[in-house]
Amino acid sequence: AQSVTQPDIHITVSEGASLELRCNYSYGATPYLFWYVQSPGQGLQLLLKYFSGDTLVQGIKGFEAEFKRSQSSFNLRKPSVHWSDAAEYFCAVGDYNFNKFYFGSGTKLNVKP
C-alpha cells in the first residue's frame, strides 16, 4: 500500500540556517511526489513537484527537493530559512493515474530569530 512518512513532527531552526525536511514514501510504481506548505488555518500551497527527469527539483520560495529512488526519499531543502517560512509542511505522493493522493503526517517548522 502507498504511504508517506515524515519522521520529524516538529523542527526548530534559526533564521538564516539551512533546512532539510525528510520524506520517505512507499509506492509500487513510479511515484509522483509533491511538497506543500500550510499556514495556520489556511489551505495548502504547492512548493514543488516531481514527475520525472532531473531528480533535483526547484520550487518556489527558494525550496528544492531531491528524489532518491534508492532511498525512497524526497527530502525538502532550503539553504537559508526566513522567519516567514514557519508553517507546516506536507509531503505527498500521487499515483500514475492520480486516482489516489496521499499525504504524510506533516512537519511543523518553527524559526527562531
Place this chain on the structure above:
Amino acid sequence: GAVVSQHPSRVICKSGTSVKIECRSLDFQATTMFWYRQFPKKSLMLMATSNEGSKATYEQGVEKDKFLINHASLTLSTLTVTSAHPEDSSFYICSARERTDYGYTFGSGTRLTVV
C-alpha cells in the same frame, strides 16, 4: 495560475442539520476533485475522489451517506455533511486536478464547527 475557491471558509451549524461546502475551479476545468479532512495537529485524510459526471469514490471508513459528494460540472464539486454531529467538526479541504496538468490546486479550506 490555477485557482480553487472553497466556500464557506467557516461555518457553524447546529447538531442534526446539514451543511454544504462548495469547491470551484475558477480558471480551469477539473476532471477530478478530492475532498480531505484535517484533524487538529494531524495530516490530511483523503475522504473521497469525485470525477465529473460519475459517483464519488470514498475511502475506506468514510460514510458515503453522511458525506455526500456531487461533482455536477467540470468546475464545481460539493460536499454535504448530513445530519452533522459535533464529531464532524473539522477542517475540510478540497483540491482539483487540472485536466491538462498533473498538478493539484487546493482550496483554502472550510472550518466546520457543529454545536
